[in-house]
Amino acid sequence: xxxxxxxxxxxSAEAAAGAIxxxxxxxxxxxxxxxxxxxxxxxxxxxxxxxxxxxxGAVLSAVAVGSGATGLVFWMQLDYPLATGGMPITSGxxxxxxxxxxxxxxAVLGTVLMMLWESGLVGPxxxxxxxxxxxxxxxxxxxxxxxxxRDLVKGRLADAGAAKxxxxxxx
Amino acid sequence: xxxxxxxxxPARSFSQVRNELLDRMEGFSPAYVAAVAACAAVVAWALxxxxxxxxxxxxxxxxxxxxxxxFYIVNFVFWIGISHAGTLISAILRLTGAxxxxxxxxxxxxxxxxxxxxGALFPLIHIGRTAYFYWMLPYPNDRLLWPNFRSPLxxxxxxxxxxxxxxxxxxxxxxxxxLAEIADRSxxxxxxxxxxxxxxxxxxxxxxxxxxxxxxxxxxxxxxIAVSVHSVVAYDFAMSVAxxxxxxxxxxxxxxxxxxxGIAALxxxxxxxxxxxxxxxxxxxxxxxxxxxxxxxxxLVWLYFTFSEHLTTWYGNFPREINVLNVxxxxxxxxxxxxxxxCNFVIPLVLIGISRLRCIPTIVVxxxxxxxxxWLERFLIVVPTLSTPPLPSAWGTYMPSWIELSxxxxxxxxxxxxxxxxxxxxxIIAIWEYDEGIPAR
Numbered sequence: 039x040x041x042x043x044x045x046x047x048x049x050s051a052e053a054a055a056g057a058i059x060x061x062x063x064x065x066x067x068x069x070x071x072x073x074x075x076x077x078x079x080x081x082x083x084x085x086x087x088x089x090x091x092x093x094x095g096a097v098l099s100a101v102a103v104g105s106g107a108t109g110l111v112f113w114m115q116l117d118y119p120l121a122t123g124g125m126p127i128t129s130g131x132x133x134x135x136x137x138x139x140x141x142x143x144x145a146v147l148g149t150v151l152m153m154l155w156e157s158g159l160v161g162p163x164x165x166x167x168x169x170x171x172x173x174x175x176x177x178x179x180x181x182x183x184x185x186x187x188r189d190l191v192k193g194r195l196a197d198a199g200a201a202k203x204x205x206x207x208x209x
Numbered sequence: 210x211x212x213x214x215x216x217x218x219p220a221r222s223f224s225q226v227r228n229e230l231l232d233r234m235e236g237f238s239p240a241y242v243a244a245v246a247a248c249a250a251v252v253a254w255a256l257x258x259x260x261x262x263x264x265x266x267x268x269x270x271x272x273x274x275x276x277x278x279x280f281y282i283v284n285f286v287f288w289i290g291i292s293h294a295g296t297l298i299s300a301i302l303r304l305t306g307a308x309x310x311x312x313x314x315x316x317x318x319x320x321x322x323x324x325x326x327x328g329a330l331f332p333l334i335h336i337g338r339t340a341y342f343y344w345m346l347p348y349p350n351d352r353l354l355w356p357n358f359r360s361p362l363x364x365x366x367x368x369x370x371x372x373x374x375x376x377x378x379x380x381x382x383x384x385x386x387x388l389a390e391i392a393d394r395s396x397x398x399x400x401x402x403x404x405x406x407x408x409x410x411x412x413x414x415x416x417x418x419x420x421x422x423x424x425x426x427x428x429x430x431x432x433x434i435a436v437s438v439h440s441v442v443a444y445d446f447a448m449s450v451a452x453x454x455x456x457x458x459x460x461x462x463x464x465x466x467x468x469x470x471g472i473a474a475l476x477x478x479x480x481x482x483x484x485x486x487x488x489x490x491x492x493x494x495x496x497x498x499x500x501x502x503x504x505x506x507x508x509l510v511w512l513y514f515t516f517s518e519h520l521t522t523w524y525g526n527f528p529r530e531i532n533v534l535n536v537x538x539x540x541x542x543x544x545x546x547x548x549x550x551x552c553n554f555v556i557p558l559v560l561i562g563i564s565r566l567r568c569i570p571t572i573v574v575x576x577x578x579x580x581x582x583x584w585l586e587r588f589l590i591v592v593p594t595l596s597t598p599p600l601p602s603a604w605g606t607y608m609p610s611w612i613e614l615s616x617x618x619x620x621x622x623x624x625x626x627x628x629x630x631x632x633x634x635x636x637i638i639a640i641w642e643y644d645e646g647i648p649a650r
Binding site: 072073074075076077078079084085086088090092093096110111114115117118120122125129132133135136138139140142143145146147149150152153154156157158159160168171173174 | 223224368374378422437643
């Protein structure tokens with residue numbers, strides 16, 4: 039079965055929400071849908087919720103960079119002990135500043151990398167065609183098969199109030 | 210001050226807002242070209258002065274025994290302080306969901322990045338032999354010596370690099386959708402450049418969700434980083450057992466001062482943008498009113514910290530500390546001290562605290578006063594302590610040389626120049642965050 043991309047333009051996020059609900063009722067998976075807009079679609083909960091591991095990525099990156107840097111600092115201080123005038127060669131208090139800063143640097147980098155990955159800006163591309171975005175409203179993209187399934191989706195989209203429905207080929 | 214009423218006029222559409230903001234980026238008026246040329250000339254002179262100092266030695270600067278930290282360290286603390294304008298204020302407003310932040314945040318975030326770039330230059334300038342800056346980096350030199358990680362200067366390097374990295378990312382991420390908008394409107398090489406900068410942004414819901422999630426996380430992180438950075442700058446002073454520096458409240462005192470001067474800088478930049486780029490409908494009186502209230506609040510907090518710091522020193526009556534206090538308040542630097550108090554407290558209290566007087570021009574005047582006052586505060590922290598060492602016979606004064614004055618002027622010009630170039634390359638207001646309430650003309 040050939041994959042086909044249907045694009046439906048809606049005047050508002052609420053209308054698109056109706057279409058998504060209708061398509062789900064018809065058995066179309068939310069993973070086959072994508073919304074496109076010039077501004078973020080701000081609904082609670084999101085119309086197409088996506089699990090995210092961004093926080094986890096940030097924490098793991100923070101721990102990795104922070105502990106790595108802290109270990110490096112301790113090792114450096116022991117590798118060539120400086121004259122400290124009676125102060126300890128390694129100091130938890132002084133190292134804590136560097137630990138904090140490098141941990142935060144790790145968290146920032148982890149967040150950015152996860153953001154780029156989860157948004158699809160880096161990594162494998164889906165090859166889905168990108169619709170031309172209207173200034174107002176949203177475009178709902180649905181991946182479907184050809185023939186009867188396409189007709190069903192088209193019908194549901196039109197019933198939900200789509201201003202325009204058109205098909206597009208994979209880019 | 211009356212807020213701009215948007216209820217009685219129809220709202221602008223997204224395309225109107227986008228076109229207006231992107232149109233502001235087009236063309237170069239004679240005034241703009243003249244401003245760029247003037248700033249570039251001052252920056253070039255400052256670079257010459259720096260080059261002169263490198264070629265002929267740090268002795269040509271005014272710093273000498275007993276004052277080894279002069280304008281360079283004052284400017285370092287001042288610029289790093291102002292850098293708190295952006296990211297910190299933007300992050301606080303983002304996390305608290307303050308809707309009025311939207312036209313303000315990018316201008317603020319740009320301030321942070323530029324101020325950090327400028328501020329981070331001063332340690333390089335101050336060390337004299339700039340070429341040896343890399344000795345602070347954590348690697349073993351040819352005698353297998355590592356940097357001293359107990360030194361606050363190494364902490365500074367780490368903190369500023371983290372803050373700069375975080376701030377650049379915090380500025381760049383929300384720029385990405387706008388870069389895609391610019392690419393859509395452009396042709397040829399310009400389109401290719403903006404398309405590359407926008408990383409292939411398509412406006413999919415997956416991308417929006419990832420961006421918003423990342424911005425929330427980044428806002429929380431950047432708050433912690435910003436506070437830590439100015440705390441570390443304060444540790445440069447507080448870790449030395451020098452009179453009036455060895456204080457437990459120095460870190461929060463510096464953070465308060467940083468936010469205070471940051472807000473003032475933001476007001477000033479917003480006023481300039483509003484006038485020069487005709488952004489009256491976007492940067493409204495209500496934005497200035499809100500920021501002025503924050504400014505007044507920080508003025509009171511600053512006064513509280515300053516009073517606590519001085520009261521404790523005075524009451525302790527340690528000879529070394531009292532000497533510094535006397536020199537600062539009544540001696541050689543007395544005029545500067547009381548000017549600082551007037552600029553940081555009296556002027557904002559009168560011009561912003563009295564509601565009848567509160568308007569954009571008086572808020573701008575207050576902000577200029579606060580910036581002057583905060584620069585003086587940094588000067589009065591650095592110089593009097595160093596100029597009054599334990600032996601009175603070793604006391605001295607400090608006068609900056611033409612090199613320090615040139616470099617200081619150059620950094621202000623550099624800030625203006627960077628901003629002038631930025632507003633022509635990127636929309637100064639986040640288009641995608643545009644406020645539905647912006648009234649149509």
